[in-house]
Amino acid sequence: MFQNIRNRLLLSYLLILASVLGVFIIGIRLIFAHSLTEQISQKLTVLGQGASGNAEWENNHLKIDNDFRLQELLNKSQSLEWFDKQGNSILKQGKFVITIPFSQNILVQIQQGNPDIQSITLPIIDSDYGQLIGYVRVSQSLEELEETLTKLDWVLGISMIIALMGSGIGAIILTNQAMQPIEESFQRLKQFTADASHELRNPLMVIDSNVSVSLKYAEGMRKTDQESFEAIASATDQMINLTEDLLILARADRVNLLKKEKVNLVSILEQLIKLNHTKIKTKNLDLQLNFSENLFIFSDSLKLERLFSNLIDNAIYYTPKSGIIYIEGKLKKSSIEIEIKDTGIGIASENLEKIFERFWRADTSRSYWNGGSGLGLAIVQAIVHHHGGTITVSSQLGIGSCFIVSLPIN
Incomplete structure (x- = not known):
């Protein structure tokens, strides 16, 4: 029980931490990528402004006085492309020239692509007349950016x-x-429950025996x-039943009290059915058994008897007259x-998760587990x-319930 709580706490903590770290890392990555992209844009803008300064309008044509060395552009994974006012390409320099159609x-x-290429398009303005005479498109490979990211x-x-x-x-x-x-508090509480239950059994047995004698000779x-x-x-x-149930629960997880031996579950179930024969006959219940073979398991026979006794008792008690109880064993x-x-x-769907809680009881008007100690x-x-x-x-109100117990063979 406590190991499951530990695991849930650890998993919850790690999930929360992973979520916080994930958001933090994504934020850093986005900011860093945006910063690098802005730096590339600024470099391309400066390069484009320098290139546009070397262009002039002459004889109704755009004339390029190119002072940019090609090898320097190649070393920086950059390129230049000039366009006239109509968007027609005039000159290209560099390796990484984009093929996207020109847009003003x-x-x-x-x-x-492989790699991606970023470009910036700048207008070229004639310095003498202040008129648009063309465009320059500056491009750079993003391979270095991608490697950095x-x-x-x-x-x-x-x-x-x-x-x-x-x-x-x-x-x-x-x-x-x-x-x-x-855990220490829980163990002390369990020990107290076990000790109290054990100590209560003796005086209760004395009371029970004396009352039985008194009722036997009641003339x-x-x-x-x-x-x-x-x-x-x-x-x-x-x-007595309550103290016995509390004692069983208090000792349920003590490994040294688990006596393992070869047990035939079919024999246990058949014996329990014989013990409840009178109850079954009184309510005229149709008991259907299906065991394909003997089912052997290494386990504690007394605890298994108590396990299936509780389930069979509940099935008999809460099944109305002329009802059906079906018991099947599978290997x-x-x-x-x-x-x-x-x-x-049957049991209401909202109560299915609660039926294994100690002392839990549903609304008495729709209760499946009335009577008993509430610990079965x-x-x-x-x-x-x-x-x-x-x-x-699994269960449905008015239809019935089905309990499936799966036990490892070894």
């Missing part, structure tokens, strides 16, 4: 993993420290006294599956979990 209205363009992604990813690993180790230590006093007893003794006997029986690859199904009054299914779940198995339940 789009300032920045990015061409997807890839390195950044690796650094941020590795940093996040290291941070999560370090935080996970710290979270395990802190979780253990936080859970330790809770000289007044009728009102006899009724009082019968009430005392009934209350004593309830108290799986590494487990044995026992299904106990009835046509009882809690005991069932504790025994199943102690054996390393699972128990599932």
